[in-house]
Amino acid sequence: MPGNSGLDPLPTGILSDIPEMSAPFAHVKPLATDDGHLADQAENVMENLEKAFPVSWEQFHRDARALAWRLAGQGPFQAIVCITRGGLVPAAIVCRELEVRLIDTVCIASYHEYKTQGTSAVLKEIDSKVKEIGEGGKGVLIIDDLVDTGKTARLVREMLPNAHFATVYSKPQGRPLVDTFVTEVSQDTWIYFPWDLGLSFQPPISGGKG
Numbered sequence: 453m454p455g456n457s458g459l460d461p462l463p464t465g466i467l468s469d470i471p472e473m474s475a476p477f478a479h480v481k482p483l484a485t486d487d488g489h490l491a492d493q494a495e496n497v498m499e500n501l502e503k504a505f506p507v508s509w510e511q512f513h514r515d516a517r518a519l520a521w522r523l524a525g526q527g528p529f530q531a532i533v534c535i536t537r538g539g540l541v542p543a544a545i546v547c548r549e550l551e552v553r554l555i556d557t558v559c560i561a562s563y564h565e566y567k568t569q570g571t572s573a574v575l576k577e578i579d580s581k582v583k584e585i586g587e588g589g590k591g592v593l594i595i596d597d598l599v600d601t602g603k604t605a606r607l608v609r610e611m612l613p614n615a616h617f618a619t620v621y622s623k624p625q626g627r628p629l630v631d632t633f634v635t636e637v638s639q640d641t642w643i644y645f646p647w648d649l650g651l652s653f654q655p656p657i658s659g660g661k662g
């Protein structure tokens with residue numbers, strides 16, 4: 453009922469002026485105007501990586517489906533363990549295609565330093581119910597979006613040495629740790645996932661303003 457809801461009236465102004473709407477995005481700062489942290493991080497990445505491999509949602513869905521096709525003959529898999537956070541989206545696509553309904557996560561936080569290896573912390577272990585499926589994880593499918601240095605893959609493989617390890621993309625250094633993948637890119641390529649990207653203006657190839 454108007455005037456009787458107990459709620460303050462909505463403030464007027466543009467969307468970002470509304471505290472409730474802007475709060476969840478308060479930490480998101482564009483590279484060009486931040487305090488320098490994100491720009492430094494991006495600079496560190498680009499310093500070591502020559503090529504960019506941007507992936508659209510359509511391409512990612514196609515590649516994740518291709519992964520499911522490759523995995524279809526290698527099961528049956530009784531459970532999927534996805535490595536968060538990057539493994540969540542491909543695992544959602546693969547579990548639908550392979551009709552796997554027992555899904556678990558292993559939650560790993562990496563603290564990246566692009567000149568050194570960085571450190572990783574396991575925030576959540578694999579569930580004991582999944583660990584008990586088969587000897588050393590036999591019959592379990594582990595999914596991540598990509599393998600790069602192989603550090604994350606090595607950590608998780610130690611937890612379930614007999615599980616099948618699958619990624620959508622792979623780089624040469626980590627490839628020996630992966631049983632099944634779809635596309636390999638060179639070690640000096642950075643893969644940009646659709647969930648990390650947004651639409652932005654592209655200047656014409658000629659260099660004009662468009």
Ligand SMILES: O=P(O)(O)OC[C@H]1O[C@H](OP(=O)(O)OP(=O)(O)O)[C@H](O)[C@@H]1O
Nearest residue numbers: 536537538562599600601602603604626
């Ligand atoms: O082979 P590596 O050198 O270990 O790199 C691969 C890992 O790096 C990315 O995850 P990241 O740690 O950036 O975190 P996220 O999945 O939470 O985005 C990616 O999703 C892989 O899990």
Ligand SMILES: Nc1nc2[nH]cnc2c(=O)[nH]1
Nearest residue numbers: 598600641642643644645
């Ligand atoms: N998005 C993304 N994350 C990574 N983590 C390690 N390598 C990569 C990469 O190429 N792209």
Ligand SMILES: [Mg+2]
Nearest residue numbers: 536537538539
């Ligand atoms: Mg990851």
